[in-house]
Amino acid sequence: MKKITVSLAVLIALVASGQEKEIKDAFNAYEGGNKAQAQTLLQQVESTVNAKVTSIDPEAYAKYLYVKGNSLLEQGKTFEAAKAFSTLSAYEKGPVYSLRNKNTKEKAFVLSKSEADKLQTEGFSGLKETKSGTDYIQKVLPVLDKKRQEVSNKATTEYNAKNYANAADNFLEAHYLTKAAGSDDSVFKYYAAVAYHAANNNEKALELYKELINEGYTGQKTSYTAVQNGQRVGLSEEQYKLFKAASNSGFTDFQKEETPSVEADIYNYAVALLSTDKKYDEALAITEKGLSKLPNDSNLNTQAGELYYQTGQTEKYIVKLKEAVQKNPDDYISLYNLGVVYGKDAQTYDLAREYYNKVLSIKSDYAAAYLNLAALSLSPDKEIVEKMQALGSTKSDQQKYDVLLAERREMFKGALPYLEKAYGYDKKDKAIIQALKEAYRVLQMRNKLDEIRKEEAAL
16 A cells, blocks of 8 residues: 655645634634534634644634634633734734745744744745734624723722732733724733732733833823813824814813823833842843933932842943943933942942042932932941840940940931931932931930921821
8 A cells, every 4th residue: 555645734734724614614603693513613623723823824813713702701701802802903903924934835924023033034934914804803892892991990999999919900801902902002011010010929010011111111192182162172193283273173272291101110110020039130131121221210220230230240330330421420320320339348438439429419419329328337337236236244245335336326426417418308218217217216316206207107
């Protein structure tokens, strides 16, 4: 008997063809009202589809996602349904990148340009932009929009009640429902990340922060409004310009408002979580990416210094900071960070003081510089306290204790002006408040201590 061989390309084509026929049958069953049969047919191909999704024609995959999303909705699995519909929307909106393997003749369809670029390194070519050619999402938009409003309102209520874990799940569901409607706005994903962070689900929060960073999300928006017939109404940018320029448009009191960017927050939150897990190399990579876009962000600069230090690249960071100061002598952020770096080694404390004083000569209200000058003055405190605690109750030990106590009080006396200056410029910083309270306690300045405690309680 003649041996039969089937090439990999033919096998892939046969599998894809079989999947697409069953998907079409499931779609026709669903549209014909036989939802149970549609769900059964879908279940039969689900594992194969998930394993080889890139080989399925976009039109067939759109049918699959449409039936799957509706089936999940009917089962009450709205979160999973939202994800399916958001992918369906992406396939219908496009672009879907189409490629073909020159050797195996296998076709591939992917949503991201980065995936397409990767495939081109693996023997695929003939890159084209396409889409499913379907418009099934329109059939479910009213249901999805109603659900999005319900879920987002619930998420906000949960968040305000500090039920952060529930709020996060609902915000993320609202995100997928928003994507399903064809919007690229990731505001609900950002809210979900913050809520997961607040719920101490650091893994999920970090996953979303990194996605937002890769998307280039900033949260910055411009809204346009005007008053018409006594009511303030929203306008598009084009309407705003047109009606404002016209003398008889019927609109008055034109307002343009811009929401601030949250990009720096996203980078800082991600870096903080990675640093907490001691993933310093990854944290540094994100920090450097952030600084390339936000070079003047003080928190990122501070974290960069710590991360260069943690990864043993202190000299590299110093060179970078000095280059920045050379370009701009008034760059107090870089001067401050030089102070931070030199303040980590007792042998370079004098250099640290020099840089902090340069900062204050440029920006006299920079509270952090005053606090760090105080910290340099108080650097021997830990050693002094340890010596005091190690002493016994003999007369000789008591005399040594009194000497150390006097030394400690003199040290705090020298640091006090810096701490009071810092507090004068920032009355909300917890580190400043705690340091100043300790100074007043050591110096037995009870009136001052009571005063700052009252101010702290009033915050």
